Amino acid sequence: MTAITVPKTRTRTPSRAWTIARTDLRQLRQARDFWMPLVIIASLFFVVIPGFLLLVITHVSNIELAKQLSDVVGALPTAIQKHVKGDSGPVQASYALAVYLFAPLAIVVPLTVSSAVGANTIIGERERGSGEFLAHSPASERDIYIGKLLAALIPGYLTAFIGFGLYSLIVNLLVGPKVGGWFFPTTSWWLLMFWVLPPFIALALAMILAISARVSSAAAAQQSSALVTLPLILIAYSVASGSMFEGSIVAIVIGALAWIGAAIALTRASKSVRRERLLGMGG
Numbered sequence: 001m002t003a004i005t006v007p008k009t010r011t012r013t014p015s016r017a018w019t020i021a022r023t024d025l026r027q028l029r030q031a032r033d034f035w036m037p038l039v040i041i042a043s044l045f046f047v048v049i050p051g052f053l054l055l056v057i058t059h060v061s062n063i064e065l066a067k068q069l070s071d072v073v074g075a076l077p078t079a080i081q082k083h084v085k086g087d088s089g090p091v092q093a094s095y096a097l098a099v100y101l102f103a104p105l106a107i108v109v110p111l112t113v114s115s116a117v118g119a120n121t122i123i124g125e126r127e128r129g130s131g132e133f134l135a136h137s138p139a140s141e142r143d144i145y146i147g148k149l150l151a152a153l154i155p156g157y158l159t160a161f162i163g164f165g166l167y168s169l170i171v172n173l174l175v176g177p178k179v180g181g182w183f184f185p186t187t188s189w190w191l192l193m194f195w196v197l198p199p200f201i202a203l204a205l206a207m208i209l210a211i212s213a214r215v216s217s218a219a220a221a222q223q224s225s226a227l228v229t230l231p232l233i234l235i236a237y238s239v240a241s242g243s244m245f246e247g248s249i250v251a252i253v254i255g256a257l258a259w260i261g262a263a264i265a266l267t268r269a270s271k272s273v274r275r276e277r278l279l280g281m282g283g
Contacts, residue, residue: 016139020147024121025154038113038159045105046163047170054098054174060090069093085179095179098171099186106164106189107197108233111204114156115229118205119222121148122212122273145273148209149266156201164193191251196239199258204229206265210272 028035060069070089073081073096080100086092134144164185172182185193207228239254 016137016143017146017150020134020139020144021150021154024148024151028117028151028155034116035155038116038155042109042113042159042163045109046167050098050102050167051170051174054094054170057090057094057097058174058178065090085183091175091178094175098175098184099189102167103189103192104238106160106167106192107200107239109163110156110160110197111201111229111233113159114152114201114205115208115226116222117155118148118152118208119212121152122209141273142270145209145270148273149205152205152209153201156205157198160193160197160201164189187248188251191248191255195255196251196258199255199262200232200239202262203258203265204232206262206269207232210269213272213274 057069067089070092073084073089073092080096083099084092085095139147168184171184176182176184211228239258
């Protein structure tokens with residue numbers, strides 16, 4: 001096998017990694033047919049569906065339906081019922097829906113976005129014919145890995161935080177006036193978004209980048225990443241529900257374990273990015 005020579009440079013490593021990430025993000029921005037469906041999905045789950053349901057439920061006037069909603073709230077765990085606000089069945093139901101039942105979507109949607117981007121980030125270089133240029137660039141294998149990781153993490157985190165902001169606004173506008181003022185985000189939601197969610201996205205991307213570096217086509221990367229991330233999405237859904245229902249301590253513990261798992265997975269996955277694979281010569 002022909003040795004791959006890498007030009008020497010004095011450029012700092014963070015600059016090289018960020019240059020790779022910035023290039024990928026620019027290409028992603030230009031690929032509207034790729035990111036538009038993801039934006040639509042995120043908008044549906046963070047804005048359209050919650051907004052429609054909360055608007056309908058908070059304005060229920062039918063007595064029988066209001067009673068049924070009260071029964072639904074009464075079926076929730078006792079610990080949850082103690083924290084539910086509102087003086088009527090519909091208001092209590094909308095509060096419970098906003099604070100507890102929509103929480104898992106805050107993890108699942110950003111995870112889906114990052115997974116879609118990450119699955120194509122390395123194999124895409126070979127399919128576009130730019131893998132050779134990247135392999136012979138001054139960037140080290142570590143730089144390439146960090147750059148690709150950033151390029152997949154940023155869309156997921158942006159989706160999470162922008163969606164979180166819009167969702168918070170909708171909840172406060174529709175439910176807030178019924179329960180005495182703006183109340184969202186709650187402590188559990190702050191922990192979910194800034195402590196539990198980030199490591200779960202990083203953990204998923206560690207596995208996906210390792211797959212993307214090894215497979216021979218983008219289609220294979222998408223299929224393999226779907227098989228890998230589906231169990232993780234189900235776990236994340238359960239974790240989000242549990243952290244909301246069980247309280248802040250559970251969220252802190254789950255987040256800590258997720259950060260440890262993400263650190264281990266990211267370290268191991270960094271070894272999968274090699275110049276030979278970018279050139280299509282490695283297994």
